[in-house]
Amino acid sequence: MSVDKFNAKAKLKKFKKQFILGGGLVFVLILVMVYSTDTKDTPPPEKIQSSQVYTAVKKLNPSTADVLLQQNEQQQLQQAQINQQLLQKINDLESQNQTYRKAALEQESNTNALNDKLGKLNTTKIAASGATGNYVSQKPVKAVFEDDINNDSGDDSTFESATQRIGQTANNSSSDKPDEIKSISTYIPSNTFVKGTLIVALSANTGGNADTTPTPFLVRLTDLARLPNEFRANLRSCMVAGSGYGDLSTERIKMRTTKMSCVLKNGQAIDIQVDGYIAGEDSKPGMRGMVVTHSGGVAAKATLAGFIQGIGTIGQAMGQTQTITPLGGVTTTISPQQAVTAGAGAGISQAGQTLSQYYMNMLTQISPSIEVSAGRHVTVVFTNGVELKLPINSQDVSNNSPLPIQ
Template structure:
């Protein structure tokens, strides 16, 4: 029989061995049943993507490759492509140069004329007749933009042609004093100085005789009174007004314009906060001494006697009377309702409170209820009318103000001395 210590040691060894075997079996089962077995690990995937970027420079940057590294890699790839293209173009140019040299040598042997570029003259098309550039006009800009090439189809005298040199196809070729051929391309400015001068002349200059500039003003009298609304659609549907100019227009630098007695139409709306009627100018109308009519749109406003924008008027509001009538009708409706409740009886039963009308006072109860309901409807009517009414600004006729232009106006006809009354 073993000692207790040996028995305990054996049990411990058996337990440890069994636990170790269980762990080994569990890990083996997990390894065999792993769905990602045989696939690369995340670290290997990152390394593979990094190598893919370095090999193929077209892969997108991942977490392991920064945007700067990707940009550098793409730049290196593009640089290599450009170097390859440059090498191919350089080889082709060298080949073309050799071919041109061989053709030049053959042409020299055969007696065929050769141009300065090394090409046989027989391969060139007939040269056009050169057109000389016209002489610049004194006092105008002489600069011409480079690279602008055009053809002039204008009949103008041509200078004598330069010295000619026999060329291909039995034609002639222009040469300079040194015997070198002159280029057939004539560079002429698209913005010709003469055309510029004509364009400036066609632009009509502004003059006080037919133009009113911004900031011009004149004294005017209000011919039509107005009740300018202050709410609702007052801005979109203003009140029309008519004004007459009382003196010549005052222009900048103390100039005048003969617009006296001309008429100006405008559109007005009220401002309840300032109690003023603001007038926006619309049309200026004048009749000349010869009967011609000038009718032009103008931009501006009217200032009052105090120099502020708009004409001060009287604020009139009729909502108060409507509200007072509604209040009285509501009080009467409440009294009728309270009177009708006096003819009602309240009885309590198992089903709750039951309200009934005293049979002996049915007529009185009906009259009180009907009167209360009718007065309530009247109160609602007065409230609705009060909501439809807006305060107005009353402005009488013959008020004096100043019209001020906020934009220039072109008349197209001379106003100076032509708007005064005809003298018999």
């Protein structure tokens, strides 16, 4: 046993020596090979182009900011194009304006030349007439030509018509006469007033468009007209018509005269327009009346319709069940047992709403009115002079009775 153990140990030592020698040889060979490869000339590495590199990067979607930035750039480009077009149009308009100004200056120079010619022509006619006397030199009429500078049609009809009007204007200026002296027998001056009686009762509207659709009235004059400087005019029994509208702030009817008619003893009639106003018993313009409102019944009906609508809304809500979802929303459901109640409530609510809207529209069209009864005493004031065309004051004032009705 001891001999065998000794042999095994000797073999193991021999194997270790052989293994260490073999490993050292292999290591020396590897070093020689590495040294030989490093000493050789190695070619430079080839450059790899970017097109030969393949990546597996996933394409990303553009963000909202990138999209907005791109849209903003496009809008800026469009705005720049629009600004360029507008600038071009402005330059064109400026050039056209300069052209029109030159044309206007030329036209003004032609007008001045024509005025000079007209003055020389008038002077030549006066010298050629041969009449004796002192002549007052008249300033030539300045010709004013109205031409549309924006009209490029080349029509000179406006220029020709303007030259034709020059002579007419000169003739009219030379033939002006002073105002004729008017007599109170055929003329009633302004600020004349006369007493009268209201024949027709009024119910004037006070709405927003009352002044556009006034209410007519009729006044019978019951006294002589009071002219300035204590003069009188015989307008007794004449009729004056007009129209008026209500003013809710003053509770008065503003009345203006439009026509006056008279019949003389010889049967001749006068029917002329007159400008004036009516003053009431308190000597204030207009007549004070009673304010009457017609909207009470309609307002009560509108209130009742709104009450019915509220009852219907309550019935509709009683037949519905509302639940709040986990996300915060509201869900409305109708149970089969309450379906009739919900339907009836919805119908009543809709009907009440329709009636309420109808009566509200009616209320907007109804406005208060001011009523004035007939037979009230008024004063008619003429604001402008009245040309009678017939001598009304030549009649007998003491016995001025109207013609009998046949």
